[in-house]
Amino acid sequence: MHYHKINSNDLQNLSSFITDKERFITNPTSHWDHDQFKTVKAMPDLVIQPITNEEVQKVVKYASDNHIPLVARGNSTGLMGANLTVKGGISLDMIKMNKVIEYEPESLTMTVQAGIRLKDIEEFLADKPFTYMPAPAMHWAAIGGNVDTNAGGLKAIKYGVTREHIRKLSVVLTDGRLYKFGTKAVKSASGYSLKDLIIGSEGTLGVVTEVTLRLYPRPKKSINAIIPFPNLDSAIKSVPAILASGVVPTTVEFMGRKVINLWEKYYNEKFPIETGNGFIILGLDAFTDDELKAELQQALAVTKPFNAEKAVILDADSAKAKKIWECREALLLAIQKSTPKMDEIDICVPINKIPEVLHRVDELEEDTGMRIPNFGHAGDGNLHIYLCSDNLSDEEYKEKSKYIISELYKTAKALDGNMSGEHGIGYARKDWFEDYYGQDYTDLLRKLKKVFDPNSVINPDKIFPLE
Numbered sequence: 001m002h003y004h005k006i007n008s009n010d011l012q013n014l015s016s017f018i019t020d021k022e023r024f025i026t027n028p029t030s031h032w033d034h035d036q037f038k039t040v041k042a043m044p045d046l047v048i049q050p051i052t053n054e055e056v057q058k059v060v061k062y063a064s065d066n067h068i069p070l071v072a073r074g075n076s077t078g079l080m081g082a083n084l085t086v087k088g089g090i091s092l093d094m095i096k097m098n099k100v101i102e103y104e105p106e107s108l109t110m111t112v113q114a115g116i117r118l119k120d121i122e123e124f125l126a127d128k129p130f131t132y133m134p135a136p137a138m139h140w141a142a143i144g145g146n147v148d149t150n151a152g153g154l155k156a157i158k159y160g161v162t163r164e165h166i167r168k169l170s171v172v173l174t175d176g177r178l179y180k181f182g183t184k185a186v187k188s189a190s191g192y193s194l195k196d197l198i199i200g201s202e203g204t205l206g207v208v209t210e211v212t213l214r215l216y217p218r219p220k221k222s223i224n225a226i227i228p229f230p231n232l233d234s235a236i237k238s239v240p241a242i243l244a245s246g247v248v249p250t251t252v253e254f255m256g257r258k259v260i261n262l263w264e265k266y267y268n269e270k271f272p273i274e275t276g277n278g279f280i281i282l283g284l285d286a287f288t289d290d291e292l293k294a295e296l297q298q299a300l301a302v303t304k305p306f307n308a309e310k311a312v313i314l315d316a317d318s319a320k321a322k323k324i325w326e327c328r329e330a331l332l333l334a335i336q337k338s339t340p341k342m343d344e345i346d347i348c349v350p351i352n353k354i355p356e357v358l359h360r361v362d363e364l365e366e367d368t369g370m371r372i373p374n375f376g377h378a379g380d381g382n383l384h385i386y387l388c389s390d391n392l393s394d395e396e397y398k399e400k401s402k403y404i405i406s407e408l409y410k411t412a413k414a415l416d417g418n419m420s421g422e423h424g425i426g427y428a429r430k431d432w433f434e435d436y437y438g439q440d441y442t443d444l445l446r447k448l449k450k451v452f453d454p455n456s457v458i459n460p461d462k463i464f465p466l467e
């Protein structure tokens, strides 16, 4: 694919679309050349920070008509290089489109601009009886980034992931038009759902400018049970039994003592529970104490045959519960602090297959000598597995990582899982995609991409190679 390199004429034309010159950045700094992992780096030729739909429409159409690559950027907390301008061109930094447009409790919806951060949505709703339910651990991500990666979170089992909480999207396509995909209505049997195609498309089909979120009445009661086990294997094996017993937790996370030790070391903190080597954090919510109590008793009874030790039960708003979540949400960053370089495998397998993946991880750790710490969402089968460079040379790290990634994708495929549960494919994993999902499937995606983006300018070369 041949792209046009931005010249002075383009700069003049594009700048005429943006009223405020501070938002038209012709000398981008390193702020725009990486995401959280820094495994992919690319400097844009130009950064534009739009504040209106009209600005986005004009820039996107110009980019498409003139064959200039354009990549939408949220708050760059992504991990797979998905928001980087790997073909040069424009980084469309959405972070200043950050307004709440409408709060409408009567329809249980709220509409925001795509650049607003999750944290700001949470703060806006804090004193209201409604909440936005998905709970990705990274609160600084923008909602547009969450939509385009179909962010998962800690409440996926009971409430689903981002996809289940989006009613409507405003999306600018390459023809410069602003499309509305979806409505505020709960149901639709009205043709193809283009809203659902955009969700998880990693910015490769269009630019999301507005998002209508589904709101939930805030549950009245919620508790966390931290259940220690003598080892991680027993902890994880108990989860399918908990779920099959009829308990519907909001959350079931797993983590082992080894990753907790890293959090303690790098955050200078103390995990409040001293016994056990493998843990399940169970989240339960309900409208009454009785409901909550019944679910909790059931879950605890089911974990007994798996050698569960005495559980610690905490009100979800207590300081101790908050500390445990702080630990869980910072595990990725704690591991990142423990090594010069890090990469991640984010496979998602059927919940009963997690032990098989973890056994394979142990084997690979032993085979390659690379440290591979991990934790994850036991309730939905999504594992976060980290490849730490430690004191390996760059060459060794690259070679061993490639091997481990390929091996774990083979494992996930054999278990009928997905390459990514929530962090996406982006640029870092695009070369594995076709092999994993097959040529026919990938070709179908290529055809869809062509319909939305005939000149292949919208975040090119992401998810799968274009040709």
Ligand SMILES: Cc1cc2nc3c(=O)[nH]c(=O)nc-3n(C[C@H](O)[C@H](O)[C@H](O)COP(=O)(O)OP(=O)(O)OC[C@H]3O[C@@H](n4cnc5c(N)ncnc54)[C@H](O)[C@@H]3O)c2cc1C
Pocket (backbone or CB within 6 Å): 035, 036, 071, 072, 073, 074, 075, 076, 077, 078, 079, 082, 083, 094, 114, 115, 135, 136, 137, 138, 140, 141, 142, 143, 144, 145, 146, 147, 148, 149, 150, 151, 152, 153, 154, 201, 202, 203, 204, 206, 207, 208, 209, 329, 330, 332, 333, 422, 423, 459
């Ligand atoms: C400590 C930590 C914890 C994390 N925990 C979670 C977690 O629990 N669950 C989870 O799913 N992820 C998690 N992540 C990953 C990351 O936060 C998510 O992928 C998030 O959705 C990215 O949002 P962002 O705004 O940072 O987007 P970016 O990283 O800037 O972009 C991500 C993708 O979205 C596209 N995009 C962004 N905005 C738009 C738009 N307006 N229109 C079209 N495309 C757009 C980009 O082009 C890119 O393809 C975590 C990351 C860290 C560092």
